[in-house]
Amino acid sequence: MSFLSATGMTCGYGGADIIHDCTITVEQGEIAVVVGPNGAGKSTAMKAVFGMLDLREGTVTLNGKDISKLAPQDRVPQGMAFVPQNRNVFVSLTVEENLEMGAFIREDTEIEDTKEQVFALFPILAEKRNQPAGELSGGQRQQVAVGRALMTRPDLLMLDEPTAGVSPIVMDELFDKILEIAKTGVAILMVEQNARQALEIADHGFVMVQGRNRFTDTGEALLANEEVRRSFLGG
Amino acid sequence: MEVLNALALFANFVVVPATAYGAQLALGALGVTIIFGILKFANFSHGELMSFGTMITILVTWGLQGMGVSIAPLPTALLALPIGILAAIGMALLTDRMVFRFYRRQRSNPIVFAIVSVGVMFVLAGLIRIIIGPADQSFADGQRFIIGAFESRDLLGLDEGIAIKQSQVITVVVALVVVTWLFWFLQKTRSGKAMRAYSDDEDLALLCGINPERVVMIAWIIAASLAAIAGTLYGLDKTYKPFIFLQILLPIFAATILGGIGQPIGAILGAFIVAFSEVMVTYAFKKFLAYLGPEGWAPDGLVQLLSTDYKFAVSFIILVAVLLIRPTGIIRGKVI
Numbered sequence: 001m002s003f004l005s006a007t008g009m010t011c012g013y014g015g016a017d018i019i020h021d022c023t024i025t026v027e028q029g030e031i032a033v034v035v036g037p038n039g040a041g042k043s044t045a046m047k048a049v050f051g052m053l054d055l056r057e058g059t060v061t062l063n064g065k066d067i068s069k070l071a072p073q074d075r076v077p078q079g080m081a082f083v084p085q086n087r088n089v090f091v092s093l094t095v096e097e098n099l100e101m102g103a104f105i106r107e108d109t110e111i112e113d114t115k116e117q118v119f120a121l122f123p124i125l126a127e128k129r130n131q132p133a134g135e136l137s138g139g140q141r142q143q144v145a146v147g148r149a150l151m152t153r154p155d156l157l158m159l160d161e162p163t164a165g166v167s168p169i170v171m172d173e174l175f176d177k178i179l180e181i182a183k184t185g186v187a188i189l190m191v192e193q194n195a196r197q198a199l200e201i202a203d204h205g206f207v208m209v210q211g212r213n214r215f216t217d218t219g220e221a222l223l224a225n226e227e228v229r230r231s232f233l234g235g
Numbered sequence: 236m237e238v239l240n241a242l243a244l245f246a247n248f249v250v251v252p253a254t255a256y257g258a259q260l261a262l263g264a265l266g267v268t269i270i271f272g273i274l275k276f277a278n279f280s281h282g283e284l285m286s287f288g289t290m291i292t293i294l295v296t297w298g299l300q301g302m303g304v305s306i307a308p309l310p311t312a313l314l315a316l317p318i319g320i321l322a323a324i325g326m327a328l329l330t331d332r333m334v335f336r337f338y339r340r341q342r343s344n345p346i347v348f349a350i351v352s353v354g355v356m357f358v359l360a361g362l363i364r365i366i367i368g369p370a371d372q373s374f375a376d377g378q379r380f381i382i383g384a385f386e387s388r389d390l391l392g393l394d395e396g397i398a399i400k401q402s403q404v405i406t407v408v409v410a411l412v413v414v415t416w417l418f419w420f421l422q423k424t425r426s427g428k429a430m431r432a433y434s435d436d437e438d439l440a441l442l443c444g445i446n447p448e449r450v451v452m453i454a455w456i457i458a459a460s461l462a463a464i465a466g467t468l469y470g471l472d473k474t475y476k477p478f479i480f481l482q483i484l485l486p487i488f489a490a491t492i493l494g495g496i497g498q499p500i501g502a503i504l505g506a507f508i509v510a511f512s513e514v515m516v517t518y519a520f521k522k523f524l525a526y527l528g529p530e531g532w533a534p535d536g537l538v539q540l541l542s543t544d545y546k547f548a549v550s551f552i553i554l555v556a557v558l559l560i561r562p563t564g565i566i567r568g569k570v571i
Contacts, residue, residue, distance in 0.1 A: 072441065072442060073441050073442065073444055076442065076443075076444050077444065082442060084438075084439070084442075087436055087438070087439060088439065089439075090431070090432045090435040090436055090439060090440075091435060091436075092431065092434075092435045093428070093431060093432055093435060097428055097431075097432075100425075100428060101428060101429065101432045101440070101443045101445070102443060104425075104429060104443045104444050104445055105443070105444030148443075152444075
């Protein structure tokens with residue numbers, strides 16, 4: 001069984017189901033990417049994995065443990081960290097305070113070390129540590145958001161469109177950082193609009209269409225797949 | 236010399252009383268701000284919470300006075316204040332548990348919360364009138380003046396003296412200590428940062444593992460403490476009348492909105508602006524101008540913009556003006 005294994009997820013926002021029998025898996029140290037057209041249910045699948053939506057069917061297991069019934073905040077201590085697409089930093093708190101809030105649930109004494117690791121990964125944050133996060137640029141905010149999530153020392157990092165609204169250069173930088181994070185053994189699951197670039201760094205890709213898994217393969221294979229390219233990657 | 240006399244007169248009748256009043260309003264406005272920041276509603280019951288804390292302080296003060304306990308020259312009420320604070324905290328947590336928590340679980344609209352708080356306000360007001368009655372109560376003892384008008388006049392060698400009441404000094408000192416502690420708490424402690432984070436974004440705070448019920452509890456504890464302190468200081472400085480705490484809501488809300496809703500520093504700034512406006516607009520400038528004008532001249536009228544009976548109109552005008560011109564307040568806060 002995979003490290004994260006979300007199988008047969010069916011759920012929606014109250015009324016009709018948005019995703020149907022959807023399966024997403026990630027291994028430790030790997031990057032899994034969920035791509036697909038607008039409205040395919042990518043973000044919904046992400047929310048379902050994190051417990052922000054109640055599953056009607058299906059299970060989510062992390063490291064072999066069934067967490068399907070846990071509330072989102074109870075999944076954080078289990079090793080999950082989630083970076084939402086919007087409103088993912090505390091705008092009135094400084095960069096450093098944002099990171100401290102990320103470590104809120106931790107009781108150990110090594111919080112400072114983790115903070116230094118995050119600063120080492122994102123040097124710009126060390127520079128701006130005393131600035132309110134709301135004053136930073138979009139790309140820097142994303143770094144704060146990812147940094148805050150890393151402060152819990154997660155085993156699984158979930159990113160909902162981390163590159164939404166940032167420039168292509170910043171996007172490349174962010175992808176580089178995400179690769180670096182994966183190399184430390186963290187499992188990474190992300191939803192991406194920039195499907196081609198995301199699949200290039202992905203170990204596994206999940207192509208979703210209308211709330212269902214359409215293609216599941218390695219990133220490389222999906223990029224090489226004629227149908228995927230024609231339908232979802234613009235040729 | 237005449238200019239100095241005018242300034243002394245101004246200090247005596249405007250600066251000193253307005254500073255003390257401003258400090259009392261600031262403590263009240265900070266309580267409203269904290270509740271708005273965390274629970275996202277305008278808490279109309281805050282005035283009665285002040286009244287309730289003060290009432291308990293007065294009852295305990297009477298008890299202490301009856302037993303002959305005294306910390307003269309300081310007022311006995313300071314000794315009783317901690318009990319008043321605890322009672323206010325108890326009442327705030329009780330109303331939260333019995334009333335507000337229900338609407339929180341329903342995820343009610345802020346306007347519903349505001350209306351509910353009006354209900355709580357009436358219930359508290361009734362309770363207070365049952366316990367202590369609607370009449371004025373005097374509980375101030377200890378030394379009345381730090382420096383009297385005559386004393387200071389001789390000291391300064393002027394025709395006008397600057398009287399400073401002990402209650403005014405206590406007000407300002409206590410307010411300074413409390414506000415300093417509050418800002419230290421919000422800026423430096425883990426719980427304080429968690430409160431700011433929660434105020435900023437509830438959902439994200441939840442993702443960080445911040446417990447909302449705990450944040451709400453701390454918010455009530457702080458707001459109730461501030462309320463009891465503010466009410467007692469106001470009562471010591473002036474007098475305790477239960478009905479005044481309905482009226483005082485207006486300047487407190489004016490200060491909160493003027494400063495920027497949800498902004499603690501704004502609340503303090505707003506409180507002093509409201510206090511100084513109120514005192515200055517209702518002060519008769521006749522004698523002040525007479526000192527500045529030519530020898531033997533004095534304005535015909537009192538040169539008073541508004542009768543003191545209308546002092547609450549000042550807060551009202553400020554409130555309306557802010558909402559029309561700059562609804563975010565001085566320090567950019569949320570817009571209601």
